[in-house]
Structures are given as C-alpha cells and as structure tokens.
Amino acid sequence: SAVISQKPSRDICQRGTSLTIQCQVDSQVTMMFWYRQQPGQSLTLIATANQGSEATYESGFVIDKFPISRPNLTFSTLTVSNMSPEDSSIYLCSVIQGSNSGNTIYFGEGSWLTVV
Amino acid sequence: GNSVTQMEGPVTLSEEAFLTINCTYTATGYPSLFWYVQYPGEGLQLLLKATKADDKGSNKGFEATYRKETTSFHLEKGSVQVSDSAVYFCALSDRGSARQLTFGSGTQLTVLP
Numbered sequence: 001s002a003v004i005s006q007k008p009s010r011d012i013c014q015r016g017t018s019l020t021i022q023c024q025v026d027s028q029v030t031m032m033f034w035y036r037q038q039p040g041q042s043l044t045l046i047a048t049a050n051q052g053s054e055a056t057y058e059s060g061f062v063i064d065k066f067p068i069s070r071p072n073l074t075f076s077t078l079t080v081s082n083m084s085p086e087d088s089s090i091y092l093c094s095v096i097q098g099s100n101s102g103n104t105i106y107f108g109e110g111s112w113l114t115v116v
Numbered sequence: 117g118n119s120v121t122q123m124e125g126p127v128t129l130s131e132e133a134f135l136t137i138n139c140t141y142t143a144t145g146y147p148s149l150f151w152y153v154q155y156p157g158e159g160l161q162l163l164l165k166a167t168k169a170d171d172k173g174s175n176k177g178f179e180a181t182y183r184k185e186t187t188s189f190h191l192e193k194g195s196v197q198v199s200d201s202a203v204y205f206c207a208l209s210d211r212g213s214a215r216q217l218t219f220g221s222g223t224q225l226t227v228l229p
Contacts, residue, residue, distance in 0.1 A: 033216055033217075043160070043205070043217070044219075045216050045217070092159060092160060104165060105150070105209060105217055108159060109158065
C-alpha cells in the first residue's frame with residue numbers, strides 16, 4: 001500500500017494568512033486528490049492533481065483560493081489562501097494505487113487546520 | 117451522478133454486540149466500493165473494499181458484500197469491541213468520475229464496555 005506523508009499535521013493559522021500543505025508519496029502515482037473534511041462532516045473533493053497538467057477543481061472550489069502544485073509523480077502541495085474561520089478543516093491528500101485486485105485509494109493522515 | 121447513502125448515526129452498542137451499518141449507492145458505471153474508518157483524532161484509513169459484484173471485503177472482523185442487485189454494501193461485524201469506536205465512511209470510486217471517491221455522510225459508532 002502507498003505511504004502518504006502530509007505536513008503540517010496540525011496548525012493554528014491567523015485569519016487572512018495563507019498556508020501550504022505538502023503531500024509526499026513513497027511511490028510514483030499518476031493521480032492525486034485533495035479533500036476537505038469540515039468539522040463533523042464527510043469528505044468533499046477539492047481538486048484532482050495530475051502531474052504535467054493544471055489541477056481540475058470541483059464545483060465550489062477555485063484556483064485562486066486553493067492553488068495546487070504537482071511538480072512530479074511523488075509530490076503535491078495545496079495552498080489555502082486568505083484563510084477565514086470557515087476554512088478550519090482537515091485537508092487530506094489521497095492517491096490511487098493499482099494492484100491485481102483493482103485500484104485502491106489511500107489517504108494521508110490529514111492536515112488539521114484551525115483558523116482564528 | 118454518483119451518490120452514497122449511509123445509515124445515519126450515531127450508533128451506540130455494547131461490547132460484543134452485532135453491528136450493521138447500511139450503505140446504498142447510485143453510480144453511472146461499475147464502481148468499486150470501500151469502507152473507510154476514522155478513529156478519534158486520526159486520519160482516514162481503508163478498512164475494506166470490493167471491486168465487483170458479489171465480492172466480499174473483510175478486515176479486522178468486519179465484512180461487507182458488494183450487492184449489485186440491491187446496490188448495497190452494508191458493513192457488518194459479529195462482535196464489536198470498545199476499540200472499534202470510530203466514524204465509518206462508505207465510499208465508491210467510479211471510472212466514469214476519474215476514480216475520485218464519493219463519500220457517504222459517515223456513521224459515528226460508540227461501543228460501550
């Protein structure tokens with residue numbers, strides 16, 4: 001299974017600032033995804049990040065607010081820009097890994113952000 | 117579009133009780149189905165999966181069978197433990213949606229000693 005490391009694991013951020021979350025995978029993967037989990041809620045997909053192309057954003061999420069980089073097949077970053085308390089969430093990186101039994105989607109431990 | 121409907125919680129059981137968490141889905145293609153678990157203060161972990169009809173996923177005493185005829189993937193465990201207390205998410209991945217995951221709303225399980 002893929003091992004996914006995220007940094008930071010937790011942070012407390014000031015309103016109006018920006019924070020970049022890093023996601024490192026121990027193997028090369030084509031597709032990486034960024035999800036948000038607001039307190040007490042399920043997960044919502046922010047965007048899909050493939051190496052060599054612009055990220056594809058879901059409805060309700062825009063590049064100016066959540067810029068994403070995908071410089072190579074093992075790394076991606078998500079920036080949460082101009083943060084407000086509503087951005088307090090867990091942000092999770094995930095990847096798809098194939099095997100003989102089909103594709104499985106794995107998650108990092110998450111980055112728990114609190115905006116004050 | 118794809119959707120996952122999950123049994124609403126919270127669910128509270130006594131240790132050694134039988135657990136069922138219902139999950140039904142709607143998908144345009146032939147999805148893979150997953151159960152993820154989130155323990156308190158932790159990230160999301162894959163619990164089990166099934167990739168085609170009649171497949172049974174199992175792990176840590178939990179089981180779920182991919183039922184295409186009823187579009188369901190109910191999670192079961194014969195005897196729960198206090199350490200099973202967590203939030204459980206049913207999810208599907210469909211090639212038609214570029215393999216991204218669609219999640220259910222999550223079910224909070226609390227097991228009392």
